[in-house]
Structure formats: structure tokens, C-alpha cells
Amino acid sequence: xxxxxxxxxxxxxxxxxxxxxxxxxxxxxxxxxxxxxxxxxxxxxxxxxxxxxxxxxxxxxxxxxxxxxxxxxxxxxxxxxxxxxxxx
Amino acid sequence: xxxxxxxxxxxxxxxxxxxxxxxxxxxxxxxxxxxxxxxxxxxxxxxxxxxxxxxxxxxxxxxxxxxxxxxxxxxxxxxxxxxxxxxxxxxxxxxxxxxxxxxxxxxxxxxxxxxxxxxxxxxxxxxxxxxxxxxxxxxxxxxxxxxxxxxxxxxxxxxxxxxxxxxxxxxxxxxxxxxxxxxxxxxxxxxxxxxxxxxxxxxxxxxxxxxxxxxxxxxxxxxxxxxxxxxxxxxxxxxxxxxxxxxxxxxxxxxxxxxxxxxxxxxxxxxxxxxxxxxxxxxxxxxxxxxxxxxxxxxxxxxxxxxxxxxxxxxxxxxxxxxxxxxxxxxxxxxxxxxxxxxxxxxxxxxxxx
Numbered sequence: 001x002x003x004x005x006x007x008x009x010x011x012x013x014x015x016x017x018x019x020x021x022x023x024x025x026x027x028x029x030x031x032x033x034x035x036x037x038x039x040x041x042x043x044x045x046x047x048x049x050x051x052x053x054x055x056x057x058x059x060x061x062x063x064x065x066x067x068x069x070x071x072x073x074x075x076x077x078x079x080x081x082x083x084x085x086x087x088x
Numbered sequence: 089x090x091x092x093x094x095x096x097x098x099x100x101x102x103x104x105x106x107x108x109x110x111x112x113x114x115x116x117x118x119x120x121x122x123x124x125x126x127x128x129x130x131x132x133x134x135x136x137x138x139x140x141x142x143x144x145x146x147x148x149x150x151x152x153x154x155x156x157x158x159x160x161x162x163x164x165x166x167x168x169x170x171x172x173x174x175x176x177x178x179x180x181x182x183x184x185x186x187x188x189x190x191x192x193x194x195x196x197x198x199x200x201x202x203x204x205x206x207x208x209x210x211x212x213x214x215x216x217x218x219x220x221x222x223x224x225x226x227x228x229x230x231x232x233x234x235x236x237x238x239x240x241x242x243x244x245x246x247x248x249x250x251x252x253x254x255x256x257x258x259x260x261x262x263x264x265x266x267x268x269x270x271x272x273x274x275x276x277x278x279x280x281x282x283x284x285x286x287x288x289x290x291x292x293x294x295x296x297x298x299x300x301x302x303x304x305x306x307x308x309x310x311x312x313x314x315x316x317x318x319x320x321x322x323x324x325x326x327x328x329x330x331x332x333x334x335x336x337x338x339x340x341x342x343x344x345x346x347x348x349x350x351x352x353x354x355x356x357x358x359x360x361x362x363x364x365x366x367x368x369x370x371x372x373x374x375x376x377x378x379x380x381x382x383x384x385x386x387x388x389x390x391x392x393x394x395x396x397x398x399x400x401x402x403x404x405x406x407x408x409x410x411x412x413x414x415x416x417x418x419x420x421x422x423x424x425x426x427x428x429x430x431x432x433x434x435x436x437x438x439x440x441x442x
Contacts (some may be wrong), residue, residue, distance in 0.1 A: 044263035
């Protein structure tokens with residue numbers, strides 16, 4: 001097993017480690033925990049939940065934005081400006 | 089590839105008996121010995137057909153598929169060694185829970201490996217590892233995976249560290265598979281590095297998307313969402329701490345958009361309402377005393393009222409100046425380092441709007 005792993009190359013391992021730390025820096029919890037290297041399993045788990053929460057957030061914000069847009073349409077002056085902002 | 093496990097081959101009984109005697113010497117405890125035999129799958133052999141079931145039951149595991157027909161599925165021989173009697177025998181495809189005591193018999197099980205069968209009397213534990221082979225056991229037993237946590241194939245180390253490592257790796261690959269489902273386009277790339285790259289990109293794009301959407305919402309609804317902008321600002325600062333590549337400019341724009349909006353709105357009514365909202369926010373955010381931002385006449389009134397009043401009064405003369413003051417007060421609630429940038433940007437923007 002170990003021979004198979006090493007045959008794949010140390011570069012790949014390093015690369016993976018680098019990517020892992022990069023991924024960790026993207027997660028919100030990483031700041032709280034500091035620079036300590038979390039376990040890969042935990043990191044991946046957190047990534048899963050974080051992606052899910054981001055999905056939720058995007059959905060939520062989209063809904064809110066569309067709601068706002070629909071309610072704004074009446075007072076034309078503001079709505080016009082907002083539309084201009086959104087278009088930019 | 090000849091099967092010698094439960095088959096009528098001449099090697100099988102001999103090996104069995106030799107190993108039997110070997111282990112009887114090793115383990116005086118009869119129960120242990122039987123358990124060991126169960127783990128090995130030796131009881132599959134015709135000598136103890138009835139015992140095998142009992143031992144497997146004692147192990148809390150169903151007997152391997154080879155048990156019923158006596159074919160010795162897990163006892164496939166790979167080639168033959170120097171002597172006829174020493175035909176290399178594959179270890180049974182043993183399943184072990186990392187925390188289970190089964191580990192112990194399994195560790196011993198290696199003793200019954202090929203060469204030991206010939207020279208069983210001098211079987212040493214370390215020898216087992218030496219003759220361990222890397223060939224993965226092809227005997228697939230997917231139907232058994234419901235109770236198995238770790239599957240030790242032939243040649244795989246069986247000490248607790250190796251088992252734990254195997255569990256860990258399995259968990260990682262499971263997570264990776266899950267992430268693959270979650271991240272679009274991740275199934276196309278192969279390799280861990282490529283997948284991680286893809287995941288990172290996806291997370292970044294999602295973060296940007298969230299930021300963009302909240303920015304727009306903040307821009308379109310300044311009164312309600314001032315706190316959201318504040319939150320975003322905090323988030324942005326945190327992002328800056330870990331990723332300097334991100335610029336702060338979009339955020340400033342998001343911050344400024346509300347005021348541009350208000351400046352452009354025509355009527356006094358519209359002007360007054362957001363100002364009051366801002367004033368409320370000031371009441372919450374502004375750490376400075378009210379007297380500092382309010383004219384002396386309005387010092388007794390709450391900050392929100394005074395701010396609105398000042399904005400209103402100044403608007404007739406010079407709207408830009410009034411908003412600059414208001415923004416100064418607003419931003420004083422934020423970090424001091426951002427204040428000059430914001431007010432400058434605000435001024436520029438206001439001039440543009442004017």
C-alpha cells in the first residue's frame with residue numbers, strides 16, 4: 001500500500017496538502033481554529049456542510065432580492081435607480 | 089490456481105492438521121483456539137462442518153459463502169511453492185472491526201500462511217509479515233459490507249495503526265465522493281488534487297455569489313440592510329485577513345450605493361425617510377456621544393432625530409455637504425482605518441451623482 005502511494009509521487013502529496021490548507025483557509029471555521037492543521041476527514045466534512053450552507057444562503061438571498069424587486073416596482077423613481085445599480 | 093481449502097486435495101488435511109497442532113501448542117485456551125479456527129475459516133473444512141457454524145455465530149458474523157458448499161471460497165491457492173505440501177494458501181478474506189477483538193486472532197492467523205504450513209513448528213509472528221503479499225484478494229464479498237468496517241486483504245498490515253489508517257482513508261474517500269456529488273463538474277476530473285482544486289474554485293465562486301447577492305440587496309434596501317452591510321464588512325475584513333487577493337472596492341461601492349440612491353431621490357419625503365433609518369443605525373453603531381454629531385439646539389433629542397434634522401437642514405444649501413457629514417458620523421461606528429477611504433469614495437460618488 002505504501003509503495004503504491006509513494007509511486008504516485010511526492011509532488012502529488014505535497015500538492016494535495018497545499019490544496020487542503022487552501023481549502024481550510026476558505027472555510028469560516030478555519031479562522032477560529034487558527035493555523036492548526038485539522039484532520040482531512042474533518043476538513044472535508046466541514047467543506048461539505050459549508051458548501052451546503054452557501055447553497056442555502058444563495059437561495060435565500062436570491063429569494064429576498066426577487067421579493068425586493070417585486071415590491072419596489074411600484075415607486076418608480078427608486079426602482080429605476082435600483083435597476084440601474086443591479087444592471088451595472 | 090487450485091483450490092485446496094475444502095477440496096479433496098491431499099494438501100488440505102495435512103495443512104489443517106499441522107496448523108492445528110501448531111496452534112494447539114500456541115494457545116492452550118480451547119475457546120480461543122476455536123475462535124481462531126473460526127476466524128481462519130478452517131472449520132469450513134469437512135472435518136468440522138458443524139463447529140464452523142457455531143464459531144461464526146460466536147463471532148457475530150455470518151459464515152463466508154464458501155461454508156455451505158464446502159468449496160472453500162476464501163482458500164484459493166495461488167500457485168505452488170517449493171514442495172507439494174507447501175502450496176501457498178491464501179488467507180481467508182477476513183473482516184475485522186478496528187475496535188473488535190477479532191484483531192487478535194487475525195494477527196495470529198498469519199501464522200498459518202503458506203510456509204508455516206510446511207514448517208509450522210517454528211512459525212514466528214514476524215515471519216508472517218515478511219511473507220505477506222501485496223496482491224489484493226479478488227474474492228469480493230460486497231454483500232457483507234453491512235457489518236464490516238475494515239477489510240484486511242492479504243498482505244495488508246493488521247496492527248491497530250494500520251487499521252485505523254485504513255478506516256481514516258476510507259472515510260476520506262467517502263467524503264470525497266460526497267463532495268464530488270455536491271460540486272458540479274467535479275466528476276470529470278480525476279485525482280485528488282484536481283478534485284480539491286475544483287472544490288476550492290466552487291467554494292470561492294459560491295462565496296462571491298453570496299457576497300454579490302447581499303451587496304445587491306443592501307444596495308436596493310438601504311434602510312433595512314445597513315446591518316447586513318456591516319456584517320458583510322466584517323466578513324470582508326476577515327476575508328482580507330486570509331486572502332489578500334480580494335479587493336475591497338466592490339464592498340465600498342455596496343456601501344455607497346444606498347447614499348447615492350438617496351441623493352438621487354427627488355422628493356423631500358424620500359430624503360427624510362432613509363435619513364431617519366441611518367440615524368437609527370447611528371444610534372446603535374455610533375460610539376460617539378450625541379452632542380458631537382448634533383447641533384447644540386438638538387442635543388437633548390436622540391441621535392437619530394438630530395441626524396435627520398441636520399441632513400434636512402443642510403440639504404437646502406448643499407446636499408453633498410450634508411451627506412458627507414452624515415456619512416462621517418455613520419462610518420465613525422466602523423473601524424477607524426476604513427473611515428478615510430469611505431468618506432473619500434462617498435464624496436467622489438456624491439459629486440458624480442450631483
